Amino acid sequence: MLVYRLPGTFDTREAHLDLLWEAGATGLEERAGHIRAYFGARTALPPEIADGDWTEEAEQDWQAEFRRTLRPVRAGRLTIVAPWHAGEAEEGTRPLIIEPGMAFGTGHHATTRMATEALSELDLAGVRVLDVGTGSGVLAIAAALLGAGFALGVDIDPITIPIARENAEINGVAPAQARFEEGTLGLGDLPELEEAPFGVVVANLYAELHDLLAGEYAAHLVPGGPLVLTGILTGKLDLVRAALDREGFTGVTVREDGDWALVTARRGEEP
Numbered sequence: 568m569l570v571y572r573l574p575g576t577f578d579t580r581e582a583h584l585d586l587l588w589e590a591g592a593t594g595l596e597e598r599a600g601h602i603r604a605y606f607g608a609r610t611a612l613p614p615e616i617a618d619g620d621w622t623e624e625a626e627q628d629w630q631a632e633f634r635r636t637l638r639p640v641r642a643g644r645l646t647i648v649a650p651w652h653a654g655e656a657e658e659g660t661r662p663l664i665i666e667p668g669m670a671f672g673t674g675h676h677a678t679t680r681m682a683t684e685a686l687s688e689l690d691l692a693g694v695r696v697l698d699v700g701t702g703s704g705v706l707a708i709a710a711a712l713l714g715a716g717f718a719l720g721v722d723i724d725p726i727t728i729p730i731a732r733e734n735a736e737i738n739g740v741a742p743a744q745a746r747f748e749e750g751t752l753g754l755g756d757l758p759e760l761e762e763a764p765f766g767v768v769v770a771n772l773y774a775e776l777h778d779l780l781a782g783e784y785a786a787h788l789v790p791g792g793p794l795v796l797t798g799i800l801t802g803k804l805d806l807v808r809a810a811l812d813r814e815g816f817t818g819v820t821v822r823e824d825g826d827w828a829l830v831t832a833r834r835g836e837e838p
């Protein structure tokens with residue numbers, strides 16, 4: 568693979584980005600002060616950009632570089648690691664191994680890390696946990712490793728389900744501890760969801776969906792059960808706060824990391 572560097576940012580070079588795709592770029596990335604364009608082979612750049620200040624980088628083993636730079640992420644009582652870093656969990660934490668792949672949830676996004684930290688602060692011993700939008704399965708697996716009695720991960724995207732199951736297996740989490748099913752809330756077609764309510768519901772989705780699903784979260788939680796929501800841009804916190812208020816959640820707390828927020832609340836009053 569070849570990488571060409573061009574000074575500038577996506578904003579200042581916007582007109583060039585389409586040209587790069589048309590020229591066959593397989594990836595574009597903005598780094599401090601320059602754009603990197605990835606090509607499978609040496610490519611004649613279009614004249615509009617060929618006279619720019621391009622540098623061709625030496626060919627590298629990008630796969631090895633990617634594997635090296637994907638560092639372990641500390642999240643509460645766990646460290647989220649790729650399989651090749653399984654021995655590098657921080658002292659006093661347990662490794663949560665996630666194979667980086669097609670599904671969201673390697674721990675490198677602030678929302679995944681904050682949600683894992685929030686789960687880590689709860690006493691999950693023996694508790695049934697519902698993870699809505701499970702992706703890589705990271706939060707359901709985290710719950711199982713933190714002692715949950717059972718975790719169910721659901722995702723609307725079917726490609727995530729075998730990925731989540733494989734990640735559970737890598738972590739030694741058996742199907743009796745964590746199961747993964749295609750689906751969502753509100754459709755009523757998942758037998759597991761018709762069973763007794765869950766002790767904790769966690770969802771890393773987005774603010775508008777939390778607004779839509781807030782009533783479903785309440786319906787699937789035991790009275791007083793904690794709700795952990797993230798994937799929320801800080802500018803949309805009011806939408807989520809209003810939805811939780813509408814559905815009778817109490818004790819709302821907010822934590823932020825950059826543009827992202829995590830909200831916790833409890834269903835109704837303590838029993």
Ligand SMILES: C[S@@+](CC[C@H](N)C(=O)[O-])C[C@H]1O[C@@H](n2cnc3c(N)ncnc32)[C@H](O)[C@@H]1O
Binds near residue numbers: 702705727
């Ligand atoms: C931001 S990722 C979160 C992945 C993982 N739980 C984490 O915390 O890193 C959101 C996931 O939610 C799924 N999703 C989106 N809309 C959904 C819905 N209505 N019901 C269930 N899953 C949904 C997506 O397919 C995606 O896998």
